[in-house]
Amino acid sequence: MTDFQPTERTQLRRRPTRGHYDSETVFRILDEAFVCHVGFAVEGQPYVIPTTFGRVGRTLYIHGSAMSRMLRTLADGVQVCVTVTLVDGLVFARSAFHNSMNYRSVLMLGRALPVESSEEKLEALQAFTEHVMPGRWKEIRPPTDQELKGTSVLRLPLEEVSAKVRTGPPIDDEEDYAMRIWAGVLPLALTPGAPLTDDRVPAGIHPPAYVTEYSRVKV
Amino acid sequence: MTDFQPTERTQLRRRPTRGHYDSETVFRILDEAFVCHVGFAVEGQPYVIPTTFGRVGRTLYIHGSAMSRMLRTLADGVQVCVTVTLVDGLVFARSAFHNSMNYRSVLMLGRALPVESSEEKLEALQAFTEHVMPGRWKEIRPPTDQELKGTSVLRLPLEEVSAKVRTGPPIDDEEDYAMRIWAGVLPLALTPGAPLTDDRVPAGIHPPAYVTEYSRVKV
Numbered sequence: 001m002t003d004f005q006p007t008e009r010t011q012l013r014r015r016p017t018r019g020h021y022d023s024e025t026v027f028r029i030l031d032e033a034f035v036c037h038v039g040f041a042v043e044g045q046p047y048v049i050p051t052t053f054g055r056v057g058r059t060l061y062i063h064g065s066a067m068s069r070m071l072r073t074l075a076d077g078v079q080v081c082v083t084v085t086l087v088d089g090l091v092f093a094r095s096a097f098h099n100s101m102n103y104r105s106v107l108m109l110g111r112a113l114p115v116e117s118s119e120e121k122l123e124a125l126q127a128f129t130e131h132v133m134p135g136r137w138k139e140i141r142p143p144t145d146q147e148l149k150g151t152s153v154l155r156l157p158l159e160e161v162s163a164k165v166r167t168g169p170p171i172d173d174e175e176d177y178a179m180r181i182w183a184g185v186l187p188l189a190l191t192p193g194a195p196l197t198d199d200r201v202p203a204g205i206h207p208p209a210y211v212t213e214y215s216r217v218k219v
Numbered sequence: 220m221t222d223f224q225p226t227e228r229t230q231l232r233r234r235p236t237r238g239h240y241d242s243e244t245v246f247r248i249l250d251e252a253f254v255c256h257v258g259f260a261v262e263g264q265p266y267v268i269p270t271t272f273g274r275v276g277r278t279l280y281i282h283g284s285a286m287s288r289m290l291r292t293l294a295d296g297v298q299v300c301v302t303v304t305l306v307d308g309l310v311f312a313r314s315a316f317h318n319s320m321n322y323r324s325v326l327m328l329g330r331a332l333p334v335e336s337s338e339e340k341l342e343a344l345q346a347f348t349e350h351v352m353p354g355r356w357k358e359i360r361p362p363t364d365q366e367l368k369g370t371s372v373l374r375l376p377l378e379e380v381s382a383k384v385r386t387g388p389p390i391d392d393e394e395d396y397a398m399r400i401w402a403g404v405l406p407l408a409l410t411p412g413a414p415l416t417d418d419r420v421p422a423g424i425h426p427p428a429y430v431t432e433y434s435r436v437k438v
Contacts, residue, residue, distance in 0.1 A: 039300070041263060048256050081258070092430065099359075132309060188409050188411055191410040196404045202399055
């Protein structure tokens, strides 16, 4: 299934077998990740800013504050590339040339538009929160009207999108397999540690299950 | 110490206390990370590509293959923004507005130039390998002349650089501290799992210490 039609700009040319254009693969990567890198250009100079994101169907919501200066000048939106990368492991090959990394990434191109209505902004903030901290939204104080006004959110329609995935062991030159050195994959994953309770939490309140059992992988 | 002079483009305006401009902070982040996001623009459209990197002094080396089409057309180099981000934890505040993330990031602006000489290319590949896989270079087969020719490497001088760091507990509105909910930080770190030995490694060869004791944090 290739429900995201590859374009001249998203089609992978080098190593085309790593390219994926189906929403199932794309959404699985987006839903496991929570940090994206937003690229935009000002007078030819690109900027790449890390930020958290949320997804509602085929819409990506990103915090717009980092780009706020630019947004004020561009009523018709700003051309962006939003990239999400999950690192899955280091691939130790037998030659320097074939060392690699297992990863999954998604590249999204389009025009990011500021979210104007308070209703959509609230929906986006809920999407952010539930994307990064599933279970948290219902417990916390929702944004006030003033906070909503002070929050800058961008909407990017997911239309021109591709995923890139590398998995598996090293692929070495045939003659190098005889070398008597270790080769293989060292898996890597973003892993939670023990929660640190804020000093001002009232006594007797413990971290909830959505914190102690935090996991990015949906089961 | 601010040995990277802040510029109009790298000076943090929002939350200026999170900004750092000293090489010690910058290099510590760069040396712990190994994935960067490279941003460049083609006819106004930005692209953001994840790749590994190496550092030699005040020079960043990145794989150039992702940008090879562009490089062929630009003899005088390409304006890039290279961003490196380490995620340290999720900050659970008492209100949606104050949820945050603990992170350390470095933003590097400049002109990336193709490395032409075989000597510098070899030095860069060694820097990549030892940056991502410290201890590996001396054991593996070094690149052949043909592999060196087929490898595209870019050099970015580290001149216009800033770091951004958020640490510590949530900062809530004073009146929200009375809420009877948990708040605090969930630490996150990229953590190695058990090494997966490639099927074709000869019997009796075990993963070396630089794999089994892999750690990004220098002690």
